[in-house]
Amino acid sequence: QETAASGSLSAFFGTKSRYAEVNPHLLRDPLALAPAASGQLLPAAACAPLQLRALARHGTRFPTRKQILRLGQLHRRLRAAPAPCPAAQRLAAWDLWYRPDMDGRLAAQGRRDMEHLARRLAARFPALSSPRRRAAFLSSSKHRCVESSAAFRQGLPPAPGEDMENEVLEINDKLMRFFDHCEKFKTCIEENRTALHQVDAFKNGSKMQNVLEKIANTLCLPVNELNADLIQVAFFTCSFELALKNVTSPWCSIFDEEDAKVLEYLNDLKQYWKRGYGYDINSRSSCILFQDIFQKLDKAVSEKKWPLTHPVAGILHCSCLQPVWGCLCLLHTAPRWLQAPVAGSAGHGVGEGPLSPVLCISTFPAGEQGVGAVHCPPLVPRGCGALGVSRYGSQKKHRARTDVPGQVPTGPRAMWQECGDPVGRGSMELGQLPPLPAGAAQPSSTDPCQPVVCFGPHRCWPWDIGPKILGHWSQDRCPAPMSLSRGRAAHATLNSLLKLGNCPSVQNNCPSLI
Numbered sequence: 165q166e167t168a169a170s171g172s173l174s175a176f177f178g179t180k181s182r183y184a185e186v187n188p189h190l191l192r193d194p195l196a197l198a199p200a201a202s203g204q205l206l207p208a209a210a211c212a213p214l215q216l217r218a219l220a221r222h223g224t225r226f227p228t229r230k231q232i233l234r235l236g237q238l239h240r241r242l243r244a245a246p247a248p249c250p251a252a253q254r255l256a257a258w259d260l261w262y263r264p265d266m267d268g269r270l271a272a273q274g275r276r277d278m279e280h281l282a283r284r285l286a287a288r289f290p291a292l293s294s295p296r297r298r299a300a301f302l303s304s305s306k307h308r309c310v311e312s313s314a315a316f317r318q319g320l321p322p323a324p325g326e327d328m329e330n331e332v333l334e335i336n337d338k339l340m341r342f343f344d345h346c347e348k349f350k351t352c353i354e355e356n357r358t359a360l361h362q363v364d365a366f367k368n369g370s371k372m373q374n375v376l377e378k379i380a381n382t383l384c385l386p387v388n389e390l391n392a393d394l395i396q397v398a399f400f401t402c403s404f405e406l407a408l409k410n411v412t413s414p415w416c417s418i419f420d421e422e423d424a425k426v427l428e429y430l431n432d433l434k435q436y437w438k439r440g441y442g443y444d445i446n447s448r449s450s451c452i453l454f455q456d457i458f459q460k461l462d463k464a465v466s467e468k469k470w471p472l473t474h475p476v477a478g479i480l481h482c483s484c485l486q487p488v489w490g491c492l493c494l495l496h497t498a499p500r501w502l503q504a505p506v507a508g509s510a511g512h513g514v515g516e517g518p519l520s521p522v523l524c525i526s527t528f529p530a531g532e533q534g535v536g537a538v539h540c541p542p543l544v545p546r547g548c549g550a551l552g553v554s555r556y557g558s559q560k561k562h563r564a565r566t567d568v569p570g571q572v573p574t575g576p577r578a579m580w581q582e583c584g585d586p587v588g589r590g591s592m593e594l595g596q597l598p599p600l601p602a603g604a605a606q607p608s609s610t611d612p613c614q615p616v617v618c619f620g621p622h623r624c625w626p627w628d629i630g631p632k633i634l635g636h637w638s639q640d641r642c643p644a645p646m647s648l649s650r651g652r653a654a655h656a657t658l659n660s661l662l663k664l665g666n667c668p669s670v671q672n673n674c675p676s677l678i
């Protein structure tokens with residue numbers, strides 16, 4: 165019965181899915197290459213790859229500290245008052261083997277994931293991974309990513325006569341955890357308590373309440389002792405036990421498929437509003453990585469040198485892959501999400517299954533017609549039409565995106581230009597700014613992460629100098645500019661602006677939150 169439970173739930177684990185979920189053949193043979201998807205345009209055999217940039221999420225990890233502490237809280241509650249319900253008894257007797265210091269660390273399964281991934285990539289691109297060519301590694305500073313990079317290296321053919329220990333591993337959080345370095349993202353989304361208001365609304369809505377009541381009943385607990393976070397961690401534990409130990413945990417037995425859909429939707433909502441199309445800055449925060457990739461690919465294409473430059477593997481987080489996918493228009497798209505009214509309804513808006521862990525892009529030196537960007541299986545793009553392999557040039561310049569957050573990407577818009585547009589949606593024109601005070605930095609025209617404050621449609625300033633510039637403006641004429649009150653930095657700026665009596669009439673460069 166429990167095996168059946170885990171089997172039917174595993175389609176709803178979202179970002180916590182075990183990797184083989186998207187490629188079930190890997191359960192039988194972890195080195196088997198996925199067959200080409202039907203209709204996929206693969207590079208002609210005559211094409212020789214020039215350069216490979218792979219972005220991969222780290223291998224299977226333990227839960228983060230935050231989730232382990234939540235699980236401990238629920239487990240303690242179940243142990244404190246052994247209930248007459250069999251499910252509660254089973255869970256109380258379950259061995260809580262996670263410790264807070266496991267905090268998202270790479271697990272043994274994660275090391276295998278990465279080694280096997282490298283071996284599959286090497287088999288797919290033999291010319292790029294020959295022993296003569298050393299790979300370079302970029303990694304986020306998180307231990308799970310650093311350890312994943314080492315495991316990935318183990319899977320590549322050893323370079324003869326070279327000391328693998330001395331190979332290049334660059335820890336680069338500006339590229340591999342770009343969201344931590346994007347001021348606008350931090351201000352408007354990360355530190356802004358209202359940015360995920362739809363997630364909070366869903367947690368407190370009727371769909372979630374139904375799940376809470378069912379589980380409370382199953383566990384013989386008062387419903388007011390449960391909440392969405394506790395139920396979610398119980399569900400995550402079901403997924404972690406499957407991914408880490410390949411077992412069906414007793415935690416799975418308290419959920420049925422209807423509950424799983426609601427919990428999948430809850431996780432999807434977080435990803436959508438924090439990493440996906442919910443806000444433009446989510447994908448734009450990845451511009452620095454996006455540009456780095458395409459600049460290096462451009463160089464490889466223009467130089468067409470042989471032997472070729474090193475393949476570069478970047479090991480990072482799901483939270484980084486999703487914005488990059490957003491830039492490339494590869495994320496599961498929004499319409500089904502948005503059809504679901506916000507508070508308390510779900511079901512039909514549920515996401516579309518597990519996210520793929522790897523995006524890799526490579527270029528082929530066959531001239532304009534043959535230059536291609538390859539999205540390694542198992543990435544199945546949604547919402548932008550069939551895209552297994554696409555022309556490099558069109559991928560770079562013409563990925564369709566929408567101007568309306570959360571809607572289906574439709575019209576073509578040059579990503580290059582988007583990444584170079586600091587405010588977006590035409591709300592800033594540098595040429596029309598009033599003169600900057602002596603010594604003040606001009607807002608960068610290429611950094612979408614730089615927060616700016618706008619006064620009037622064409623008067624935008626770097627966040628920190630706005631108040632100084634406008635100190636002389638007239639007082640007492642402004643209604644409270646509510647649009648500025650988002651996020652900690654926004655509050656700080658707003659306070660100083662109000663003291664100065666200025667009238668910030670447009671926006672703080674945060675996306676609209678309603």
Ligand SMILES: O=P(O)(O)O[C@@H]1[C@@H](OP(=O)(O)O)[C@H](OP(=O)(O)O)[C@H](O)[C@H](OP(=O)(O)O)[C@H]1OP(=O)(O)O
Nearest residue numbers: 179180221222225228230231268306480481482483
């Ligand atoms: O597991 P959670 O819920 O703690 O969320 C993880 C994040 O923790 P946070 O929400 O910031 O406390 C976590 O953030 P940190 O790297 O710990 O700052 C990651 O973003 C993680 O993604 P990945 O597994 O590293 O690819 C996140 O995992 P996903 O949400 O991508 O599954």
